[in-house]
Amino acid sequence: MPADADDSPCSISEGQGSLDEFSLIKRFFVRPEIGAGAWPSSSIGDDCAILTIGAVKIAVTADMMALGTHFLDDADPYTVGKKALAVNLSDLAAAGASPKAFFLSIALPEADPVWLKGFSEGLFEAAERFHCPLRGGDTTKAASVNGLPGKTCISICAMGEVEGDSYMTRGGAKPGDDIWVSGTPGDAYAALGSIWGQFEVPVNDFSYFKARMDTPTPRVELGQKLKSVATACCDISDGLVGDLGHILERSKVSAILYWKDFPRSEQMKRLPEKVQRRCVLSGGDDYELLFTAPKNKRAQIENLNEGGAVKVTRIGEIAPAAEPLKVLDQDGKSIELSKSFNHFA
Ligand SMILES: Nc1ncnc2c1ncn2[C@@H]1O[C@H](COP(=O)(O)OP(=O)(O)OP(=O)(O)O)[C@@H](O)[C@H]1O
Numbered sequence: 501m502p503a504d505a506d507d508s509p510c511s512i513s514e515g516q517g518s519l520d521e522f523s524l525i526k527r528f529f530v531r532p533e534i535g536a537g538a539w540p541s542s543s544i545g546d547d548c549a550i551l552t553i554g555a556v557k558i559a560v561t562a563d564m565m566a567l568g569t570h571f572l573d574d575a576d577p578y579t580v581g582k583k584a585l586a587v588n589l590s591d592l593a594a595a596g597a598s599p600k601a602f603f604l605s606i607a608l609p610e611a612d613p614v615w616l617k618g619f620s621e622g623l624f625e626a627a628e629r630f631h632c633p634l635r636g637g638d639t640t641k642a643a644s645v646n647g648l649p650g651k652t653c654i655s656i657c658a659m660g661e662v663e664g665d666s667y668m669t670r671g672g673a674k675p676g677d678d679i680w681v682s683g684t685p686g687d688a689y690a691a692l693g694s695i696w697g698q699f700e701v702p703v704n705d706f707s708y709f710k711a712r713m714d715t716p717t718p719r720v721e722l723g724q725k726l727k728s729v730a731t732a733c734c735d736i737s738d739g740l741v742g743d744l745g746h747i748l749e750r751s752k753v754s755a756i757l758y759w760k761d762f763p764r765s766e767q768m769k770r771l772p773e774k775v776q777r778r779c780v781l782s783g784g785d786d787y788e789l790l791f792t793a794p795k796n797k798r799a800q801i802e803n804l805n806e807g808g809a810v811k812v813t814r815i816g817e818i819a820p821a822a823e824p825l826k827v828l829d830q831d832g833k834s835i836e837l838s839k840s841f842n843h844f845a
Pocket residue numbers: 512525529544545546547548562563591735737738
């Protein structure tokens with residue numbers, strides 16, 4: 501369905517006076533439209549830019565990942581390659597676009613054939629699975645600084661086909677809409693938080709959580725099915741509540757979420773309640789889809805769970821903008837929220 505485009509030049513939230521990830525984008529990179537003759541697109545702030553090229557629209561996204569910031573320093577190269585493409589395809593999924601091409605730019609401290617073999621195998625496994633060929637890119641050396649080796653940094657730009665006006669953005673959620681999420685968010689952070697020593701997970705469950713962190717499945721097929729019913733959609737990279745905040749801001753609405761309704765993996769349910777809330781609500785690295793849809797689409801959306809590769813679950817509803825975003829526990833009390841991921845907060 502045609503999504504509501506937000507044409508204001510500055511629609512990314514600015515943090516509380518500080519220069520966090522989103523306030524720096526807004527302050528330094530969001531500009532009024534200058535492109536006479538350029539391919540039109542709505543303002544920066546969605547998972548993908550939807551570019552109109554004559555009668556055709558394409559979805560374009562770019563995601564950079566660095567060892568140490570997005571991957572543990574000793575991450576297995578196969579995992580790095582596979583996840584690097586998967587997170588870009590996840591942005592295409594959030595737009596309901598079908599992957600068609602990607603470009604790879606990579607900075608390497610050294611030309612290590614063992615690392616490159618593993619990386620390229622992971623990368624092309626994801627490319628083949630989603631029929632998305634590599635069409636170009638750039639390769640440079642990550643120079644050492646003050647005697648310290650440079651860090652591997654990967655930037656991928658992925659492009660997808662949009663069918664007519666059928667695509668999703670973060671704008672378009674309306675008061676009264678249901679809020680849905682795919683899969684079981686929080687699992688990836690259960691691995692990362694335990695590696696960082698913030699909490700413990702049962703030894704037998706760690707490999708499940710680690711696999712969810714290392715090998716997210718971009719919900720490309722689900723995105724295609726949702727584009728005709730959802731009013732807004734995003735993927736969850738920073739954390740569910742933080743990413744929902746982007747939908748709320750773009751759509752100029754608020755939301756109430758019901759913690760008792762949140763889908764949780766069996767492994768997640770074995771963790772203490774406080775840890776579950778931290779992981780599921782604000783963990784990040786989930787690459788599940790978070791979307792809104794009118795109540796009269798419930799049966800149609802629930803039908804997707806018949807034979808679909810991933811379940812979708814209703815977790816709340818969209819409220820008028822005047823209300824603050826709330827997550828309520830089973831007694832109707834507001835849950836205190838941790839911050840979702842933000843590179844400079
Ligand atoms: N340096 C930049 N210049 C222009 N636009 C940017 C820049 N950095 C981010 N953006 C845009 O700002 C918005 C938020 O960026 P962000 O990387 O958080 O995207 P996201 O989809 O929320 O996260 P992810 O990429 O992890 O899925 C997106 O629309 C993105 O295209």
